[in-house]
Amino acid sequence: xxxHAKPAPLGGPLLNAVTFTAGVLIAVMAVIVLVRFFYGLGxxxxxxxxxxxxxxIAVDVVIGSAFACGGFSVAMLVYIFNRSEYHxxxxxxxxxxxxxxxxxxxxxxxxxxxxxNVWNMFNPWTVNPSSVMFExxxxxxxxxxxxxxxxxxxxxxxxxxxxxxxRLSKIMFLIVALGTLLPMMHQSSLGTLLxxxxxxxxxxxxxxxxxxxxLTTAITMGYAVVLFESCLASAAYRRAIETPLxxxxxxxxxxxxxxxxxxxxxxxxxxxxxxxxxxxxxEAIFFWLEMAAFVAPFFLIGSETQRRNPAxxxxxxxxxxxxxxxxxxxxxxxGYQTVIGAETAGVNxxxxxxxxxxxxxxxxxxxxxxxxxxxxRRFPVLPREAAHA
Amino acid sequence: MTTRREFLxxxxxxxxxxxxxxxxxxxxxxxxxxGVGLLYDATLCVxxxxxxxxxxxxxxxxxxxxxxxxxxxxxxxxxxxxxxxxKVYRHGTMETKDAEQNGYAFMKTSCMHCADPSCVxxxxxxxxxxxxxxxxVAYNPDQCIGCRYCVFACPFGxxxxxxxxxxxxxxxxxxxxHRHKDGYYSACAExxxxxxxxxxxxxxxxxxxxxRLALKPGTVTTFPRGRLGEAAIPGVQWRPEPDQRYEGVxxxxxxxxxxxxxxGGTQVLKLSGVPFEKVGMPKLPPYSSAATSETIQHxxxxxxxxxxxxxxxLTWRAKRAVKPExxxxx
Ligand code: SF4
Ligand code: SF4
Ligand code: SF4
Numbered sequence: 001x002x003x004h005a006k007p008a009p010l011g012g013p014l015l016n017a018v019t020f021t022a023g024v025l026i027a028v029m030a031v032i033v034l035v036r037f038f039y040g041l042g043x044x045x046x047x048x049x050x051x052x053x054x055x056x057i058a059v060d061v062v063i064g065s066a067f068a069c070g071g072f073s074v075a076m077l078v079y080i081f082n083r084s085e086y087h088x089x090x091x092x093x094x095x096x097x098x099x100x101x102x103x104x105x106x107x108x109x110x111x112x113x114x115x116x117n118v119w120n121m122f123n124p125w126t127v128n129p130s131s132v133m134f135e136x137x138x139x140x141x142x143x144x145x146x147x148x149x150x151x152x153x154x155x156x157x158x159x160x161x162x163x164x165x166x167r168l169s170k171i172m173f174l175i176v177a178l179g180t181l182l183p184m185m186h187q188s189s190l191g192t193l194l195x196x197x198x199x200x201x202x203x204x205x206x207x208x209x210x211x212x213x214x215l216t217t218a219i220t221m222g223y224a225v226v227l228f229e230s231c232l233a234s235a236a237y238r239r240a241i242e243t244p245l246x247x248x249x250x251x252x253x254x255x256x257x258x259x260x261x262x263x264x265x266x267x268x269x270x271x272x273x274x275x276x277x278x279x280x281x282x283e284a285i286f287f288w289l290e291m292a293a294f295v296a297p298f299f300l301i302g303s304e305t306q307r308r309n310p311a312x313x314x315x316x317x318x319x320x321x322x323x324x325x326x327x328x329x330x331x332x333x334x335g336y337q338t339v340i341g342a343e344t345a346g347v348n349x350x351x352x353x354x355x356x357x358x359x360x361x362x363x364x365x366x367x368x369x370x371x372x373x374x375x376x377r378r379f380p381v382l383p384r385e386a387a388h389a
Numbered sequence: 390m391t392t393r394r395e396f397l398x399x400x401x402x403x404x405x406x407x408x409x410x411x412x413x414x415x416x417x418x419x420x421x422x423x424g425v426g427l428l429y430d431a432t433l434c435v436x437x438x439x440x441x442x443x444x445x446x447x448x449x450x451x452x453x454x455x456x457x458x459x460x461x462x463x464x465x466x467x468x469x470x471x472x473x474x475x476k477v478y479r480h481g482t483m484e485t486k487d488a489e490q491n492g493y494a495f496m497k498t499s500c501m502h503c504a505d506p507s508c509v510x511x512x513x514x515x516x517x518x519x520x521x522x523x524x525x526v527a528y529n530p531d532q533c534i535g536c537r538y539c540v541f542a543c544p545f546g547x548x549x550x551x552x553x554x555x556x557x558x559x560x561x562x563x564x565x566x567h568r569h570k571d572g573y574y575s576a577c578a579e580x581x582x583x584x585x586x587x588x589x590x591x592x593x594x595x596x597x598x599x600x601r602l603a604l605k606p607g608t609v610t611t612f613p614r615g616r617l618g619e620a621a622i623p624g625v626q627w628r629p630e631p632d633q634r635y636e637g638v639x640x641x642x643x644x645x646x647x648x649x650x651x652x653g654g655t656q657v658l659k660l661s662g663v664p665f666e667k668v669g670m671p672k673l674p675p676y677s678s679a680a681t682s683e684t685i686q687h688x689x690x691x692x693x694x695x696x697x698x699x700x701x702x703l704t705w706r707a708k709r710a711v712k713p714e715x716x717x718x719x
Pocket of ligand 2: 511512515532533534535536537
């Protein structure tokens with residue numbers, strides 16, 4: 001059954017143009033983060049009284065963790081739906097998820113205004129189990145630990161720890177089950193985060209169905225990331241592309257996408273929010289951008305022949321990553337408006353990230369790239385190939 | 390080979406079990422009958438901002454400047470250092486007070502002490518709490534992690550974070566609860582020269598508000614100042630006050646007590662001559678978004694029943710698919 005090639009390290013140099021650039025970006029980020037801790041959030045961000053959450057939350061955590069759903073989405077397909085043919089995709093996807101989530105966790109700490117109290121989040125006497133934020137934080141923390149355990153065999157292999165590997169393999173099914181449950185819980189709750197904000201979220205993005213919408217898009221984004229990453233890794237490492245796997249995977253993705261779009265549009269009609277999409281507003285423009293990105297994959301890879309074309313698969317992956325990101329950006333930033341009594345106050349809040357804020361987000365991404373390169377070159381992650389450059 | 394149909398069947402069984410548990414919707418909370426708050430009557434407010442200054446002093450907050458010369462405290466909105474503000478509505482020629490057309494009006498901005506506060510539901514570490522007796526929504530900086538979810542959630546834009554400090558706190562009105570032990574009530578109500586801001590038990594304040602709405606505009610009536618009624622709080626003895634009542638003219642009210650029903654009610658109530666939406670008080674449903682949010686959470690996670698059931702299902706599936714001898718690939 002399992003005649004797949006065993007994963008193997010790629011080898012090759014660790015220092016090249018990509019890793020060097022990543023290193024520089026990481027150093028820049030480190031300086032900005034230091035300034036933030038000494039002088040406060042206001043010193044490096046454009047956060048203000050009208051926008052308490054900026055890109056560090058909306059992009060680094062909410063979007064970043066959805067990008068990191070590849071591991072969970074593929075593992076679910078392989079182990080829960082027993083589609084073992086996708087097995088070679090598991091390890092690389094898991095690696096990207098591991099980095100995505102670990103960094104989302106780090107990004108949260110940088111963003112917390114009173115980070116030294118963060119242990120209260122795990123103190124049974126202080127936690128508020130009704131808080132959506134509590135649920136998200138606990139599930140993400142637990143999932144990061146679970147993923148490191150899931151990924152541990154890679155390190156055990158590298159260091160020849162066969163006994164540890166054998167023992168872990170006995171309970172691996174439990175870890176895999178947890179590793180599927182936890183992201184389902186917090187990816188849906190990331191959507192629920194918006195519910196309590198009530199009228200402050202534009203009706204195009206405020207619905208009790210948010211948990212369902214965020215969960216389905218997180219899974220489709222997971223598959224999209226796998227398409228994106230497989231094509232990119234093949235190109236960058238000059239390896240044969242895994243089209244025989246990616247083609248059916250893309251079909252699974254489209255199936256979920258249809259389900260999502262039916263629920264999404266049905267909900268808008270049901271709540272009567274649909275006309276708001278035609279009002280001349282920034283929100284409406286962003287809504288249509290989001291919708292266009294969600295529909296684009298059907299034009300790119302709608303037919304079986306198109307799904308065999310790596311370039312189209314890549315583009316469809318990118319479109320869907322963009323779509324899910326826009327859904328999240330729209331809910332958390334574009335469609336968010338604090339109540340300020342606009343006519344009385346004469347104040348209006350605006351938010352656009354500062355350069356330093358952007359550089360931190362870029363730096364987090366650089367950590368991901370650097371980590372991915374180092375680990376794939378030195379640890380057995382990608383399937384072994386007969387001959388590669 | 391197991392089939393997907395088999396999986397779907399068991400998935401359905403799980404949801405059926407979870408569904409039959411009959412998870413009750415979380416109702417919108419009501420304010421405690423002993424709850425205290427403020428009544429702000431915009432038609433009585435003269436815009437002197439004595440309450441803004443008193444609030445700063447009572448909370449030890451620094452002045453904030455929005456003018457070229459930093460001479461006076463001139464915040465444009467509430468902030469991490471400004472918990473109370475009188476804002477102005479202006480229209481056209483601004484001739485008539487409390488008129489929507491060609492008029493002007495004042496509106497107080499401070500925490501509404503909601504019956505079912507979004508900030509409390511949002512806070513992951515119980516740094517925002519609602520007192521079961523007084524109903525005061527209090528903040529505990531020693532517990533707060535600074536996630537600013539309360540800022541994001543509050544329907545009135547009240548909690549604000551101090552972005553200029555590496556150890557910034559959330560700033561918001563706590564109804565001057567720190568003054569109670571010395572027999573003082575809300576500083577803003579205490580200093581108000583016209584009784585536009587009154588402190589008292591919310592039920593007393595609501596009765597007073599309704600009395601005013603029932604009066605004929607332009608007639609004369611008696612207005613209290615400072616504290617209304619006993620406003621009894623266990624263990625608190627208010628300092629004696631002289632009789633501060635005075636005769637005044639009844640305003641031309643919008644027939645609505647803001648805060649009676651909004652989000653299940655608020656302990657701070659408001660009267661106005663200009664429609665509330667025009668003076669920055671949002672139109673809110675009678676149920677709270679905290680109730681909606683917690684209903685979703687409790688339905689999905691109540692007693693961890695659903696997660697455990699799903700975990701059981703996933704474990705069963707994974708046990709078949711993850712073979713120990715090749716568990717290395719997981
Ligand atoms: S007004 Fe805002 S800060 Fe005050 S109790 Fe209500 S939700 Fe909380
Ligand atoms: S900022 Fe503090 S008070 Fe507000 S929700 Fe977060 S932990 Fe709670
Ligand atoms: S009750 Fe105290 S803290 Fe609240 S607005 Fe009045 S003076 Fe300020």
